[in-house]
Amino acid sequence: MIGLVLRGLSTRKLRSALTAIAILLGVTMISGTLVLTDQIDRAFVQIFQQGNAKIEVVVKPKPPFQDDQTEVYLNADLITAVRAAEGVQLAEPYIQVQGYVIVDGKAMDQTGGAPSFVFSSVPEALNPYTPISGRLPTASGEIAIATEIAEKSKAKVGDAVTLATQDGIKPVTIVGIVQYGDGSTSLGGSTSVLSPLIDVQNWWSLQGKASYLYAKANEGVSAEQLKANVRAALPQNDVIVQTGKENADEQASILNNLIGKIIRYALLAFAGVAVLVGAFIIYNTFSITVAQRTREFAMLRTIGASRRQILGTVVGEAFIIGLVASLVGLGLGLVFAWGLNKLFGAIGFGLPATGLILSWQAVAVSLVVGVGITVLASIFPALRATKIAPIAALREGVTLPVGRLQKLTPVIAIVIAALGATGMVFGLASDADTTSRLLTLAGGAILIFVAVAMLARFIVRPVVGVLSVPITKAAGGVGRLASENAARNPARTAVTAAALMIGIGLVVFVTIFVGGLRESFTGAIDTSLKSDVTVTARGFGGSLPVGVLDAVTAVPGVETASPVGGTAVQVDAQTLALIGVDSATITNVYSFDWNSGSDASVQGLGADKALVEDTIATSLKVQPGDAIKVQSINGASATFTVAGTYTDPTILNGIVVDQAALKPLLQSNATGLNTVFVNEALGANPDIVQAALEAALTDYPTAKVQSNAQQKEQVASSVNTILVIFYALLALSVVISLFGIVNTLVLSIFERTREIGMLRSVGTTRRQMRAMIRWEAVITSIIGGVLGVLLGIMFGWAVCKGLESEGLAFVFPTVQIVIFLVLSIVAGIVAAILPARRAAKLDVLEALQYE
Amino acid sequence: MSTQITTTPSATATDAVVVATDLSKIYGEGDSEVRALDGVSVSFPKGQLAAVMGPSGSGKSTLMHILAGLDQPTSGSVLVDGTELAGLNDQKLTLLRRDKIGFVFQFFNLLPMLTAKENIELPMKIAGTTPDAEWEATLVEATGLGTRLTHKPAELSGGQQQRVAVARALLSKPAVIFGDEPTGNLDSKTSGEVLDLLRRAVDEFGQTVIMVTHDASAAAIADRTLFLRDGKIVRDAGHLSAGEILDTIKTLE
Structure with missing residues (x-):
């Protein structure tokens, strides 16, 4: 049987290669991630070992x-x-x-x-x-x-x-x-x-x-x-x-938890997506090839092969493809790690690294996942192959028997979708820790993807019905044929499209999610800030020299300069920001969104009153009038009475007290100043004031002067960097799904060889043949793109609503969605290049005589 | 079946739809050289139903493929409706097939997802032209498929499927229709239906049909019967009965 498996693989080289690529790229990402994070881990260990040597x-x-x-x-x-x-x-x-x-x-x-x-x-x-x-x-x-x-x-x-x-x-x-x-x-x-x-x-x-x-x-x-x-x-x-x-060891493990682990899990999540997409493609490829080999399997059964042996042939093929793909992926992972490290450096997130290392854990994980997923994805098609009766060998045009499970598909899919939705709701709404919430959220999303992929076959015909009108108009008879071909085997088209759907869906989701993040910042700047200019400290966690406040106040055209400082504190074992404001001026530069209390509560803060951000008040279970005991990181502690609550998950997200009350809780070196909100005098020229501020602060290079518009730009640019990284990581999944489209088309063309011969002999030109295949691919990619966009919007909306209290706002990314839909069409066209060429090049006579 | 007996083996070149001159097709070289066609010259006048017969390997299929522009001869010339095929590129050959040639295949080669009517109209749809409605109605009438037009091939019998294929070939009124064993995959009753239809296409619509077959009863409806052996035409007869055909074949083997 092994001989048969190997022989089969070698006679179907292109198909085997395309199938292997589907899993190979996911494994590349896994091994690359493990290699890169091992490098980072080891670099941290080395850095601190050398530091303490x-x-x-x-x-x-x-x-x-x-x-x-x-x-x-x-x-x-x-x-x-x-x-x-x-x-x-x-x-x-x-x-x-x-x-x-x-x-x-x-x-x-x-x-x-x-x-x-x-x-x-x-x-x-x-x-x-x-x-x-x-x-x-x-x-x-x-x-x-x-x-x-x-x-x-x-x-x-x-x-x-x-x-x-x-x-x-x-x-x-x-x-x-x-x-x-x-x-x-x-x-x-x-x-x-x-x-x-x-x-x-x-x-x-x-x-x-x-x-x-x-x-x-x-x-x-x-x-x-x-x-x-x-x-x-x-x-x-x-x-x-x-x-x-x-x-x-301690320093390395702290930094590793802070950086290495986050990078590792984030990248592995994207690798997981790539593997999931690969699994869809492998499932689809094996389903198609099993169907095409019905007679072959029936013949094997007539000459005495058992069902087990048939199962073994298919699964064995999957095992070998998975093994070869995983080994190649493992090697490419080294290149991937190197490239990713360069990429991080290029976008300003340089990471420490040592020479490449390939740990046995990385090898084991890559091989187990690569081979495991391939074999798992082939099991359903393999089981269907075992159902083929020997008699099928003697009949013309036999198709695979319909399994019992298949008839129950809609019911199973709906149950899976319901489970997925429950997972997502739990992930968004429960009080559990972040890790388990994220995992249930992700698990829920995967289940919904799977359910939609299972149900997608039912929408293929209607969608093709709609699409065939403009396509027939654009491409004539071959357009019509392309539509018919796409609808011919709805399950096949659906799963092929579903692979693309996952990539596009996540692209749309991150666009909405990151857009929501940006909106939460820029929206807060618009609604909460009354100030015109903000002076902050460069770099993270930095505080401003005390002299900055005086320098700013002295600038002509500055009406109000309101200082804000802070320190980390703990209340009921929760680490929070304690924010010190100038209670006389803060309401001139900042507008509180009161839930209880008023601007008068700010004036009356004094030494022992505090204002608490609403989400924090809820999690601390405090109300106005309650006392909160604050433990500072410097060892001191203080008790405040809650004088009011307000909503602001972004700018003043913490517990607000008067700056005098903050002083005793600061560390010795802290100035208690990290931001100065500046209000310009009525009629002052903003450009002149800003230039004067910058000039006044030349002695304080750590201070950064920004107008509200500049702050928003800065947010937008850092958000764009994040988006670019997300897009780059998801692009791999989209590329994998393109291989899925290529694979399905190649297999369909192979099975329609004689048909293609007939079409060519009755006068279909090569150009028309290419157009037909191209439209077939485009229909598949439109279905994938539309489903992806819909699911992406749904996920994005759900997550933005679920995290509304953290300031996340749902913004409909109209322009981006149009772009993504256009890109999915382009993706289809690209995927069609190779199969279209193959179909057009078929020799008419040979194709006609093909059995 | 027609009882007409007219033999016109020596039609003049002017009214000939297909003219082949000194066709050779050689596969391989040296010792392994195979002459599939060895200097065949033949012409087919308009409105003739010709049958090409011969044992396996006689070159009959090769001849048809070359005449239909599906294969290239090693040497020689083919004129189809006045167009010389030699030197045409794939694009021009494709358009020539589209506009001047119809095909009927042994395995019907209908598209499973299209209805009978859609299959009939397929080549014209691909060409981007609108079928002549009256002509289509006439064809549907002639094929007796009126009630089956909205059915998919899987719902039609073999004979019905092949009649759809004949109608498909006829719809664009090509200069010539080639049949490649058109009854090879049918039982005797359904072959009769299809042969009848081909005969009517010639008699009533003036169509030219050239079919390759090794079914004597199919060849017996032809106006002319050509016998090939070893790449050469060994007999070019007029209409022959099935018995005469079988006798000729015996002498060839």
Whole structure:
């Protein structure tokens, strides 16, 4: 039987290859994702291992809770105790903050995802950076820059440049160019500058503070031993003491959870879509070939093959196709990982990476999924093949028997659709954790896709009926024939179209979803902001120097400059933003959408009242008049009485208090200022005011001045970047579905060989033959496109409605939908190229004599 | 079946619809060379029903394929309704077939998803021309398919399907209709219906029909019977009875 399987595959090379491609691309994406994220994981591990390589013990602050966005600091005085501990050879405080150098007026910062770091320079015996030219900075006013910056800026040792700090720009001199670790690991897009501890403390308002304390052991003292010694020398509850290795593992796992895992699961989700689309195509291809081989199977049965053996032939074929496709996909995955890494870099999300690695897990997952899905998708067609009676070998024009399950298709499909809808409703509405909600949402969507694919066969005829009118008008007799051909085998057309439907459906969905996100931001700017200009801090989580507020207020034409600051807090173990506003001016620049309370509640905030955003109030189960206890990340806590609730999931999304009440809850270096809302005086020229603001802030390069229109543009551009990534990832699924159309057409043409011969002999030209096939493909792709658009709109609408309280608004993307429909038609035309050429090239005589 | 006995084997070139001159078709080279046609010259006048007979491998099918523009001769010339086929490209040959040639195949070759009427009109629809309604009505009448026109091929008997195929060939009033074993897939009763229809096409509508067959009773309706062996015409007779045909075949084998 194996021989028969192999012989069969080799005689049907094109078909086998097209089928293999359907699964190959999905496997490529899976293995590529695993390779890439393994690379990122390993890069993080290497980065932190190298960072801790020279250190035996690290002392870290112990905040009351962890927050990804907030750096916490400890008291640098503790270094005395550490140095005094037994076995300590050398101990130094160390700080990391965000900042960057400016070379010839150009900021050497990172505007994409990766951070721009300034590290305090510790002695070379502890420092993960080593100078490759010059030396490490020691005196105030000296810096060293990493090789990446040196290459980009062409700055050399001895150059005078400036450093953008929390306290404005500072003149500094480059004394060294440094390399991280052994230079083998790319740090992605992040930039690093080394500056002496004293400068970092002064310029980032961190006097007396440190991020970590590093300690090196005397010869013969183990890391564990030193850890115990240091632990004993320090107060019990304020700090964490770890060995260098423990610290490296923890840091790597934190970043990996933050970046690597998210990328991994997001990409695997798209790979899953690609595999699902591939499964549809494999199912369809095997259904068609089993039907075409009815007589062959019947003949095998007459000469003594058992049903099991027939099943084995079909499944065996699937197994071999799946195996070959998965192996090739695995290899292509390496290329995919490389390309994806370059792509991320090109769009400003540079990721750290090491050389390519192919882990055995990646190999196993790719092979199991690739082979598993192929075999699974072939099982139904294989079972149908076993139902063929031996007598069929002797009859002309036998078709496959209709299975019992097939008659129940509509019922089964409706049950699946109902399950899917339930899953989606649960995913949107339940209180469960995000992961399980997302999984049920995705599962629900898959079930609905499957159900629609099963039901699609019933709409093929009516849809073709409608389409055939314009097509016959456009293409005449061959247009009519194309319509008839598409409707001839509705199940086949339906499943082929369904594969495209999934890709298009998700494209429409992400368009609506991301459009909703954009609308939630831009809409909030329109409805909530009364201010004309906003000053914010560049980079994430950054706060503005205090001087910014005074500089802004002094600009002529500025009527109101209202400062806003904040910090991370916890209430009932939920991490939230505590927002400090200037209660005298905030209502001039910001319009509260009150649920209870009024602008008067803002004026009366005082030291102990708070306003709570509505969704947060609901989740905290508090109402006006209730007390809430707020735990700050700096260890302090405070209690506020709820004075009002308002709706704003975007701009002031948190708990609003007066800035005076925020002060005691801030970390020592925080200025309590991250935004200044500016109102221009009546009659002031907005361009002049904005230019004056920019001029007033030249000493504060971390401050960014934006008009409302510019803010919206920025939102739109980052949203577009996200959309481009989504589109690129979904494009693969669409491409796979095109192979499905190619495959179905090739198989149909093969089975209609004699018909094509007849049509050609009675005067159908090659051009007409190509047109016929092309229209057939276009009809299929229109069905797929329309179903996809409808499902995409439905999913988009459901998710936007479900997340309305988070600010997501449903916007109907008319223009994009027209574009997607046109693109599906184009897709059909492209898919038809090869099959149309084959059909047109058939030799008339041979085709006529074909049996 | 017609009882008319007119033999016009030597029609003049002027009223001939199909003229073949010195046709050769050679497959392979050297030792393995096969001469499917070996210098065949023949012409078919308008309004004649000709049967081409011969044992398997005699070259009868090859001759028909070349005359119908489906295959190219190695040498020689073919004129169909005054057009020389040699040197025509695929596009021009296709258009010539569309406009001047009709086909009736052994396996009917109807499109399963079209009705009988749609199948009849298919070549004209592909050509983008409108069938002459009166002529179509006449044909439907002649084929006796009036009540079956809205049926799909699967719902028609073999004879009915082949009559649809004949009507399809006739609808565009081609210069010549080629039949490739038109009764090869039918029983004797239904073959009779189809042969009758072909005979009427010639007698009543002045159609020219050339059919390849190895069915003596089919050839017996022809005005002229050609016998091929080893790529050569060995006998070019007028109307022959089935018995005479069988006798001739015996001498050929």
